[in-house]
Amino acid sequence: MSGAEHALRRISAVRGVRGAMLVSAPDGLVVSESSMEDVDGRAIAALAASLAGRLRRAAGGAGLGRPTVIQLRGETGTLLAVPAGEELLVVAVGDRETNLGLARLELLEAARGIA
Amino acid sequence: MNDDVRTLTAELARDPGSLVFLDLAEVLRRRGQLDAALTVAASGLARYPALADAHALHARILAERGDGDGAFDGWMNALQLEPSHQAAHRGLGFLYYRAGDLGRALRHLEFAAQAAPEDAGLRAAIERVRAAAVPAPEPPAHPGDEAVSPEPAAPAERGVLPTSRAIPFAIDAESGTSSDSELFAGLDGARDGLLLLDQHGLRLGGALRDEDGADVSDAVAAHLAGVSREAARAARLLGLGAWQSLGIECEYGNAHLVAPTADTVLLTVRDVAVPAGRLGLVAERAAQAARRWLERVA
Amino acid sequence: MRVLEGWVSGPLSRFLDESAARLVLLMTSSGQVVAQHGFTRSVDVMSAAALGAGIMASTGELAHLMGSPRFGALVHQGTEQGLLLSGFDTPRGRWIGLVAFGPESSVGIVQLFFQQFTDEIAAATPPEEQRGPVLAENFEHELNASLRALFGR
Amino acid sequence: MSLVNFTAREITCKIVYYGPGRSGKTTNLQYVFGRVPETRRGRMVSLATHGDRTLFFDFLPIELGSISGFTTRFQLYTVPGQSYYNATRKLVLQGADGVVFVADSQARRFDDNIESLQNLQENLLEQGVDVRQMPIVFQYNKQDLPRDLVLARADLDEALNFRGVESFAADALHGSGVFETLKGISELVLRKLAVGGPAA
Numbered sequence: 001m002s003g004a005e006h007a008l009r010r011i012s013a014v015r016g017v018r019g020a021m022l023v024s025a026p027d028g029l030v031v032s033e034s035s036m037e038d039v040d041g042r043a044i045a046a047l048a049a050s051l052a053g054r055l056r057r058a059a060g061g062a063g064l065g066r067p068t069v070i071q072l073r074g075e076t077g078t079l080l081a082v083p084a085g086e087e088l089l090v091v092a093v094g095d096r097e098t099n100l101g102l103a104r105l106e107l108l109e110a111a112r113g114i115a
Numbered sequence: 116m117n118d119d120v121r122t123l124t125a126e127l128a129r130d131p132g133s134l135v136f137l138d139l140a141e142v143l144r145r146r147g148q149l150d151a152a153l154t155v156a157a158s159g160l161a162r163y164p165a166l167a168d169a170h171a172l173h174a175r176i177l178a179e180r181g182d183g184d185g186a187f188d189g190w191m192n193a194l195q196l197e198p199s200h201q202a203a204h205r206g207l208g209f210l211y212y213r214a215g216d217l218g219r220a221l222r223h224l225e226f227a228a229q230a231a232p233e234d235a236g237l238r239a240a241i242e243r244v245r246a247a248a249v250p251a252p253e254p255p256a257h258p259g260d261e262a263v264s265p266e267p268a269a270p271a272e273r274g275v276l277p278t279s280r281a282i283p284f285a286i287d288a289e290s291g292t293s294s295d296s297e298l299f300a301g302l303d304g305a306r307d308g309l310l311l312l313d314q315h316g317l318r319l320g321g322a323l324r325d326e327d328g329a330d331v332s333d334a335v336a337a338h339l340a341g342v343s344r345e346a347a348r349a350a351r352l353l354g355l356g357a358w359q360s361l362g363i364e365c366e367y368g369n370a371h372l373v374a375p376t377a378d379t380v381l382l383t384v385r386d387v388a389v390p391a392g393r394l395g396l397v398a399e400r401a402a403q404a405a406r407r408w409l410e411r412v413a
Numbered sequence: 414m415r416v417l418e419g420w421v422s423g424p425l426s427r428f429l430d431e432s433a434a435r436l437v438l439l440m441t442s443s444g445q446v447v448a449q450h451g452f453t454r455s456v457d458v459m460s461a462a463a464l465g466a467g468i469m470a471s472t473g474e475l476a477h478l479m480g481s482p483r484f485g486a487l488v489h490q491g492t493e494q495g496l497l498l499s500g501f502d503t504p505r506g507r508w509i510g511l512v513a514f515g516p517e518s519s520v521g522i523v524q525l526f527f528q529q530f531t532d533e534i535a536a537a538t539p540p541e542e543q544r545g546p547v548l549a550e551n552f553e554h555e556l557n558a559s560l561r562a563l564f565g566r
Numbered sequence: 567m568s569l570v571n572f573t574a575r576e577i578t579c580k581i582v583y584y585g586p587g588r589s590g591k592t593t594n595l596q597y598v599f600g601r602v603p604e605t606r607r608g609r610m611v612s613l614a615t616h617g618d619r620t621l622f623f624d625f626l627p628i629e630l631g632s633i634s635g636f637t638t639r640f641q642l643y644t645v646p647g648q649s650y651y652n653a654t655r656k657l658v659l660q661g662a663d664g665v666v667f668v669a670d671s672q673a674r675r676f677d678d679n680i681e682s683l684q685n686l687q688e689n690l691l692e693q694g695v696d697v698r699q700m701p702i703v704f705q706y707n708k709q710d711l712p713r714d715l716v717l718a719r720a721d722l723d724e725a726l727n728f729r730g731v732e733s734f735a736a737d738a739l740h741g742s743g744v745f746e747t748l749k750g751i752s753e754l755v756l757r758k759l760a761v762g763g764p765a766a
Contacts, residue, residue, distance in 0.1 A: 027490065028521020039353055046521030047349040053519070054345060055363050058338035062384060063325030065366025071391075072346055073362075074355025093353060161604045164457050192453055195435050198493055198515060348431070417571045443661025444641070445569045445578060459578075459627035459641055460611050467613075467622055470657035547570055547577065548634040548760040556752055559631040559638070564601050564745045 007110035008034035011090070014106055016098030018077075022114065023089040025049050031088065039093055048081045048091045056083075069104060080104060084111035120146075127155075134159075137168055144176050152176045167197035174206055183210060201230040205237065208244075217248045218316035218337045225334075245333055248317055298408045302401055308385055311405050314378040316340025320408070323384055326367065335382070342372065343380045360398070362391055371398040375405040416448040424533035425450065431526040435494070436513035440466055442500065447508060465511040469500050486527075488520050497523050501531040504538040568663045568759060570636070577636045579755050580643065580661055584686050585668035586678035587619070587647030590707040593738040594668060595626045595642055598748065601741070602628055620646040623658045633756065640752065647682065656689050664701040664755040666747055668738075669726060671706045671716040676725070683726055701754035703732045705747045710737035 004022050011020035012034045019036030021044060023029070028049035033041050052070055059067050072079040080092045080103055090110045092103055123139040136159030143152035156173040163169050174189025187210055193203035208223035224241045231237060298320035299309045309321040316336045323332045342361070350358035361372040364387075371383045371394045383398040414429070416422050421439065425448055429437065436451035438458060444466030452458045468487065476484050486499035497512040497520065510531070514523050568579045583591040592612070599610045606629045613622035624644040631638065643662075645655040659665075667686065669679040687697045706722045717725075719735045727733050732750045736743025 023521075026519065027495075028519035028525075042521065043352050043525055046519065046525040047345075047352060049519060050522050051342075051345055051349055054338065054342055055361075058335055058342065059363060059365045059370065061334040061338045062323055062331055062368075062370070063327075064363075064368040064370060064384065067363050067365050069362070069364040071360075071362040072349060072355070073359045074350035074353075074357060075359060076356035077354065079349060079353060079355060093355075158604060161454070164454060164609070170453070188453065191435075191451070195451065195494070195513070195515075415574075417569060417574075419573065441567075441569075441661065443567065443580060445567070445580065445661065447569070454608065457608055459639070460608050460625060463611060463623070463625040463627075463641065463643070467657065470660065471622070471654065474653050474657065544570070546760055548636065548756055550760055552634045552756055552760055553753060555633045556630070556756060557749065559633060560745065560749050560752065563603075563606060563628070563630065565603075566745070 002032075004032050004110075004114055005034065007090070007106075007113055008032060011092050011103065011106045011110060014092075014094070014099055014103045016096070017092050017094040017103055019044075020090070020092040020107075020110075021045060022084075023049050023081075023091050025052060025083065025087055025089045036093075044079070044091060044093060048079060049089060051079075052081050052083065052089055069108065071100070071104070080107055082107040082111045085115035088114060090114065132162065134163070134166075136162075137172060140172055140176065144172075144179065149176055149180050153180065165196060167193040167200045167203070170196065171200055171202045171206065175202070178206060178210070183213070186210065199226070199230055201227050204230075205240075208240070212244055212247075216315060217244055218340045220244050221248065221333060222337045225337075248333060299401060299404055302404060303397065304383070304385065308383060309401050310335065310382045310384075311375070312336050312339060312380045312382070314340075314343065314380070319379065320405075323382070339372070339380060339382060343374055346372070360395065362395070364391060369394050371395060373398050373402050375402040376409060379405065379409065381405050414448070414450040417446070420537050420539060421448045421534065424530050424537060427533070428526055428530035431529075432512070432514065432523045433518040434512045434514045434523060436511075438462055438465060438511040440509050440511070441505075442466060442469065442507045442509060451513075461511060465498055465509055468498060469509050473500075486524065488524075490520065495520055495523075497527065499524075499527060499531075501535070503531075503535050505541060508534070567661045568755070570759070575636045576639070577633075577756075577759065578639045578641065579663040579759075580641045581664045581666065581751055581755065582659055582662040583642065583644040583666045583668055584655075584659075584682065585647060586670055586675060586682040587649075589647060589668045589670040589675070589679075589682075590736075590738040591644035591647065591668045592618075592620055592624050593707075594666070594705070594736075594744050594747070595624050595644060597738055597741045597744045598628065598642065599626055601745075606631075619648065620644055621651075622646065622654050630752070634760075638756070649681070649685070652685065652689070655685070656692065659686075659689055660693065662700070663758075664703075664751045666703055666705055666751050667726070668705045668707055669722060671708045671722060671735075672711065673715060673717050676717065679722075679726060698729065701751060701758055702729075703734065703747060703750040703754065705734050705736045705738075705743060707736045707738050707743075709735040710740065710742070 008020040011017060019034060021033035021041060022031040023045040024031050028046040030041050030045040055067050055070055070081040077095045078098055078100060082090045084090050090107050092107060094103060120142055123135055126135045127139055136155050140152045140156040143155060153176045156176055160169045160173050170189050170193040174186040177189060178186035190203040190206045193200045204223045204227035208220045208227060211220035211223060221244050224244060228237050228241060307322060307324040310323050310332055311319040311321050313319055316339055318332050318336050322330055323335055325331045346358045346361050363370040368387055369385055369389060369391060373381050375381050381402050383394060383401055385394050414425060429450055438461055439448040440446050440462040444463045446458055446462045449458050472484050486497060489496040495514050500507055500509050510527060512523050568577060570577050583594055585591055608627040611625040615621050626642045627639060629639050643658050645658045690697050690700060704727050706719050709716060723733055734743045734747045736747060738744050
């Protein structure tokens with residue numbers, strides 16, 4: 001198993017996380033994914049990359065530098081995205097019960113390992 | 116540029132495939148012979164449909180003839196062929212300004228300025244659009260007097276006026292209150308870390324400053340214009356329900372985005388030292404303040 | 414935006430809005446334009462359609478030659494602009510979509526919403542209407558005049 | 567297949583120039599391209615090899631103007647003539663509304679003409695189109711060559727034109743017969759629309 005796959009598995013093992021994936025940031029395509037339940041992986045990749053791109057530009061404009069963690073919370077779940085270098089994003093989707101603190105740490109750890 | 120119409124016409128007749136049509140159409144346009152300019156530009160465009168300059172010039176002439184839609188298409192085409200085409204950004208900036216979409220107007224003008232940083236006319240246009248996007252002390256007595264023309268997109272000279280500029284700011288003018296002082300009164304960061312925007316990315320109140328103290332509100336606002344829509348879309352399509360907040364941790368600071376009402380977005384920015392959880396609480400308090408303020412001024 | 418038949422506009426507008434695509438061309442598999450957005454001259458649209466249909470037809474044949482199933486979509490990512498070329502089935506036969514997009518969008522976004530678009534198109538396609546005579550019986554006179562004018566005779 | 571837009575009152579038809587290699591199909595389109603005003607035509611797209619032989623197709627859209635209140639456009643295509651390009655020929659032929667068969671009048675190319683015509687029939691049949699239902703005209707090109715090298719129009723009619731459709735003697739390089747041929751096929755294609763063809 002590759003390092004990336006291993007890292008994605010660790011993220012998926014966090015309570016409440018429905019799946020994790022590695023996404024190509026410029027084109028919004030799935031590079032590698034792990035146990036994505038009930039959600040279209042292609043949709044996650046495209047939407048997460050699009051949101052991350054827009055936020056990268058906004059953060060740059062605000063003088064905040066590059067985003068390191070992005071967290072979109074909805075009524076019933078959360079999307080987490082962490083840039084890994086210039087070209088990749090580590091993305092996870094979790095339900096309302098997700099341990100977000102732990103998931104965030106696992107994503108950052110995975111991004112460090114991949115970048 | 117050779118501005119003798121006769122010489123240019125003869126040159127074009129001698130070599131119909133040459134690019135001299137650009138000069139000829141431009142000279143005719145400047146002389147106000149718009150029909151002739153349009154004919155020359157259109158036939159040149161037919162020959163060089165992949166030439167961004169030809170699209171931009173054609174669009175400029177259409178704009179001066181009052182055909183805003185045609186001009187819009189032309190400038191968009193120029194940008195498709197050459198994404199940094201200066202005249203096209205400038206033209207679109209003007210059209211958006213005229214349509215009252217100040218966020219987009221500003222973005223295009225800023226793009227144009229990147230290509231021509233020394234262009235004083237353009238800088239002045241940007242300042243005027245920015246000024247239009249912050250609370251005006253009083254509404255202009257006659258909107259017609261406000262015919263701002265980010266030169267050289269000149270339709271304003273022909274009596275085409277901004278129609279729906281800065282609607283949110285009319286609210287301030289009517290209520291006679293200063294939005295910045297009341298909106299986030301008593302909250303930490305009221306003047307440099309809280310920004311309330313409408314759905315088009317226009318500033319309603321608050322301000323953001325970068326580490327040098329420069330006001331970056333408008334630039335950030337322009338970038339955030341579509342964020343709430345995009346956040347809502349992502350949450351919906353990914354089965355996360357309605358979106359509630361968007362947290363962005365960055366190298367030099369953390370930001371938090373919430374939607375106080377269906378058509379506004381509130382951005383809270385703090386130093387990296389402020390933990391994400393506390394940032395969420397600050398943002399929620401600011402959102403409550405924003406809701407109260409919006410109810411008051413509505 | 415220009416559409417040959419009105420029912421295409423709704424799905425196409427939604428696609429443009431969601432995908433932020435710059436150019437869209439919808440055509441039949443023989444290269445006849447059904448709808449377009451972002452082009453200037455009708456004749457340039459036709460060239461793009463002829464080339465797009467040609468690419469789809471030839472890659473289809475390539476797939477056939479190699480014994481693989483039909484290719485779903487072709488993507489070309491340039492530095493400033495990307496292209497998606499994709500065929501899909503409708504009750505009126507196989508159609509082709511050609512989409513050009515810039516850095517404000519991405520392959521992923523365009524593909525995601527293109528899928529939604531083709532689903533909507535397939536669902537919205539009304540039954541084909543029977544066609545009676547199109548032209549007046551004595552059209553030859555106008556045709557001759559048009560052709561003479563066209564050839565400068 | 568022709569597209570008719572009743573709302574915008576527009577008709578678009580696809581016409582394919584077919585025939586053996588080097589019979590002058592591309593030359594026909596080049597002549598049309600050169601004569602038609604720029605505002606009424608698009609770019610001529612040529613997918614050709616270095617030797618200017620058509621590799622995939624040539625394409626030229628032209629706007630005829632208004633006919634019975636319909637803005638009428640023709641898309642002119644050529645196919646590659648060489649026999650080994652049959653796969654691409656079939657692709658170009660898809661959805662054609664009319665065919666111009668450009669024959670090479672030279673006696674030594676006689677068999678090539680026959681072979682290409684048979685190939686046209688086979689390819690149409692494979693697409694479920696009966697050649698008898700397809701509007702078609704013949705053009706006998708290169709009639710400007712010395713008499714002893716070329717076959718007369720009557721001889722070519724006898725050998726190729728068994729349906730007795732319209733045929734035209736031509737010298738496409740200098741334009742003679744090009745206009746007449748296009749006019750001939752236009753009439754046939756539009757006449758089919760005038761009596762009510764299949765829907766788009």
